Amino acid sequence: xxxxxxxxxxxxxxxxxxQAMALPAEDRERLASHLFRSLNAESLNQVDLDxxxxxxxxxxxxxxxxxxxxxxxxxxKALV
Numbered sequence: 001x002x003x004x005x006x007x008x009x010x011x012x013x014x015x016x017x018x019q020a021m022a023l024p025a026e027d028r029e030r031l032a033s034h035l036f037r038s039l040n041a042e043s044l045n046q047v048d049l050d051x052x053x054x055x056x057x058x059x060x061x062x063x064x065x066x067x068x069x070x071x072x073x074x075x076x077k078a079l080v
Contacts, residue, residue: 033056037052
């Protein structure tokens, strides 16, 4: 169930949301990532930040095809 506080949005917030939703998907992704990080920035230590940076680089490499990752079979073989 969605928290009730998200059902009613101020006109200013609705305008910002509409503008954000009109952005290309890549820009929306970047904005969402930036906003998410801003919520948790105070509780993240340097190790957390380093892992986030690593994960973002890895995700971008997989997304743009510079890294093809592992097949499901190779992944599970690597676990053994």
